[in-house]
Amino acid sequence: MEDNLIKILQTFGYPVIRQGSIAEGSKYPDHFFTFWNNDSPDHAYYDNRDYGTAWAFDVNFYSVDPEKTYSV
Numbered sequence: 636m637e638d639n640l641i642k643i644l645q646t647f648g649y650p651v652i653r654q655g656s657i658a659e660g661s662k663y664p665d666h667f668f669t670f671w672n673n674d675s676p677d678h679a680y681y682d683n684r685d686y687g688t689a690w691a692f693d694v695n696f697y698s699v700d701p702e703k704t705y706s707v
Contacts, residue, residue, distance in 0.1 A: 636690050637672065644668045644694070647707060654693070666698040666707070 637653075644651045650664050654671040657663060673691045696707045 636675070636688075637670075640670060640692060640694075644670070649696070649707070654695075663697070666696070666700070666703060668694060668696050670694045 641651045647668070650667040652664075652667055652669050654669040671693045673693050675688050675690050678687050678689045696704055698704050698707070
C-alpha cells in the first residue's frame with residue numbers, strides 16, 4: 636500500500652519521504668511530502684480469515700514557500 640501512496644504523491648512532482656527518514660545532517664528539500672502509516676488494522680473477516688485492511692496514513696507537505704503548503 637505504501638508503494639501506491641508514494642506513486643500517487645509523486646504525481647505532484649515533489650519528493651516523497653517517509654516521515655523521520657531524512658538522515659541527520661542532510662539538507663531538506665525545499666518542497667516535499669512526508670507520510671507515516673498510523674495504523675492498518677484488519678477490518679473484515681470471513682471464514683475466520685482476514686480479508687480487508689483499513690489503511691490510515693498521515694500525509695504532510697512541507698515547503699519553504701508558505702503559500703505552497705496550502706495550495707499543493
